[in-house]
Amino acid sequence: MPGYLELTYGQVALAALLIVVNAGISLLLQLKMEKVLAIAATRTIIQLLLVGLVLEWVFHWQxxxxxxxxxxxxxxxxxxxxxxxxxxxxxxxxxxxxxxxxxxxxxxxxxxxxxxxxxxxxxxxxxxxxxxxxxxxxxxxxxxxxxxxxxxxxxxxxxxxxxxxxxxxxxxxxxxxxxxxxxxxxxxxxxxxxxxxxxxxxxxxxxxxxxxxxxxxxxxxxxxxxxxxxxxxxxxxxxxxxxxxxxxxxxxxxxxxxxxxxxxxxxxx
Amino acid sequence: MPAGGGSVMDTVPRQRLLQGNEIGRRDRDRWLLRNVHITIGSGQRVGLVGPTGSGKTLLLRALALLDPLDEGEVRWKGTTVRGDAVPSFRCRCIYLHQRPVLWEGTVESNLRAVFRLSVNRSRNYDGARIAHWLETLGRDASFLAKPQRALSGGEQQITALLRAIQLEPEMLLLDEPTSALDPHSTRTVESLVQGWFDERPEDRALIWVTHDRRQAERVADRVLRMERGNVMEADDAGVP
Incomplete structure (x- = not known):
């Protein structure tokens, strides 16, 4: 058993919801950043998941x-x-x-x-x-x-x-x-x-x-x-x-x- | 080697100081200067006139080897200048910018700074000499303590000139040094240059770029005219 709490995708999704803070501020102050925020959030998730997959593979092969x-x-x-x-x-x-x-x-x-x-x-x-x-x-x-x-x-x-x-x-x-x-x-x-x-x-x-x-x-x-x-x-x-x-x-x-x-x-x- | 201009016979043969052979500069496919020949002998004061954009600055910069040549060569006393000979050539034949650049500090720190260069290592700053120059210009030693930011345009040009002539160059390439100055400052700069030249008139030479024909006649004894990248004797050019 690892010495840390294993995260489920559900827990990650909950944390990802924090982006509504940014979105809310953008809407409230009319910053028009909604589109950029959506792209940035999506890129963060996709890039890191992809890297995770590749690293799993790299670590596995050694x-x-x-x-x-x-x-x-x-x-x-x-x-x-x-x-x-x-x-x-x-x-x-x-x-x-x-x-x-x-x-x-x-x-x-x-x-x-x-x-x-x-x-x-x-x-x-x-x-x-x-x-x-x-x-x-x-x-x-x-x-x-x-x-x-x-x-x-x-x-x-x-x-x-x-x-x-x-x-x-x-x-x-x-x-x-x-x-x-x-x-x-x-x-x-x-x-x-x-x-x-x-x-x-x-x-x-x-x-x-x-x-x-x-x-x-x-x-x-x-x-x-x-x-x-x-x-x-x-x-x-x-x-x-x-x-x-x-x-x-x-x-x-x-x-x-x-x-x-x-x-x-x-x-x- | 055939001599151009045909004026070789009328004076004692002078030493060739600076020679530009087949000088060419281009911007991509467009030639800005091409096949320019110019020879300056010691003792010559040359005025270079011509309309804006005719290539006067470009030619002077080429002669000082500040820009890479696309064609041709620059010779100093008969020897092609390149590589590690360039720095010592540049302090024998000094190019002065139209708008002088002074480094941060006082007039004196500007004058002293050039002696830190390896090419000038064997020489020392000569305060007495500078004081003498200042005296001829009607200024006292307090001028040396002035910070560079507090100088007028004329004072900046004087400082730049002093910084150059204290190195005892044999030649000056002056790129419209007085174009932004009032008549009084213009005269001061002219007299300073003349004073430098008169110290050893047989050994020294200058090219003075100006668009003022009367100034050319004051500061030069030979006037060249530049037009669309070509140099010719002004007298032959049929100037109106």
């Missing part, structure tokens, strides 16, 4: 290639999301972003699975590999997309400053250094902030899950500490990666700033 395939899909979706949040694009942004998300998340998750958990034989055990990778992706995504958009924003708005540096003999790195530093810092601020308040203001999702499933609070906290450092390091790696790759794309070996490569796009709202 094969490294099945886990890898699912991990690739998760990483790909995270990379695409990180790009789509940007209002500005350049040719190569997809490659640079997906590579950064991929490399940072997999290096750090790999380190934790192999070195920290030390389960070298069964490193691919989906029970660990998938939630850990998921936590890392979900959180680094933010830093990477924020770092990327901050860099482009700073360069576009501060084009005159960057060019003035170049005109007076700065190398491309000297001209862009401030923008690069600002972008990396901005990308890392959210995770540092959440490290400051974790446990006090917010109880992280994974820890909540483990507490509900009956794990002892100290064990749950240990996992959470591991997660926090995974997220922090992967965010740093991914943000630096995407920012440097973007820098290399927007400045050439002749120390020219290729501002024309940055184009506006219309992100899905």
């Amino acid at each position: 094969r490294w290639y099945v886990v890898m395939a699912w991990a690739c899909l998760m990483t790909g979706v995270a990379g695409v999301t990180a790009v789509r949040r940007n209002e500005r694009r350049y040719r190569g942004i997809w490659f640079n972003t997906i590579v950064s998300v991929w490399a940072s998340a997999w290096i750090i998750t790999g380190f934790v699975l192999l070195a920290v958990l030390g389960d070298v034989q069964n490193w691919y055990r989906p029970q660990y590999a998938i939630p850990l990778l998921g936590m890392v992706l979900g959180n680094t995504l933010n830093g990477i997309s924020v770092g990327l958009s901050t860099l482009m924003e700073t360069l576009v708005v501060g084009r005159g400053e960057v060019e003035t540096w170049l005109c007076l003999g700065a190398t491309r790195w000297e001209a862009a250094r401030r923008s690069v530093q600002h972008a990396v810092r901005t990308g890392m601020i959210p995770i540092v902030n959440s490290m400051m308040v974790v446990g006090i203001v917010s109880l992280p999702g994974m820890m909540t899950g483990q507490l509900v499933s009956g794990m002892s609070p100290i064990q749950a906290v240990k996992y959470q500490i591991v997660i926090m450092f995974m997220v922090a390091s992967a965010t740093a790696l991914g943000t630096v990666g995407v920012v440097l790759l973007t820098f290399a794309r927007l400045f050439n070996a002749d120390h020219q700033f290729l501002a024309d490569r940055i184009v506006a796009s219309h992100p899905p709202s």
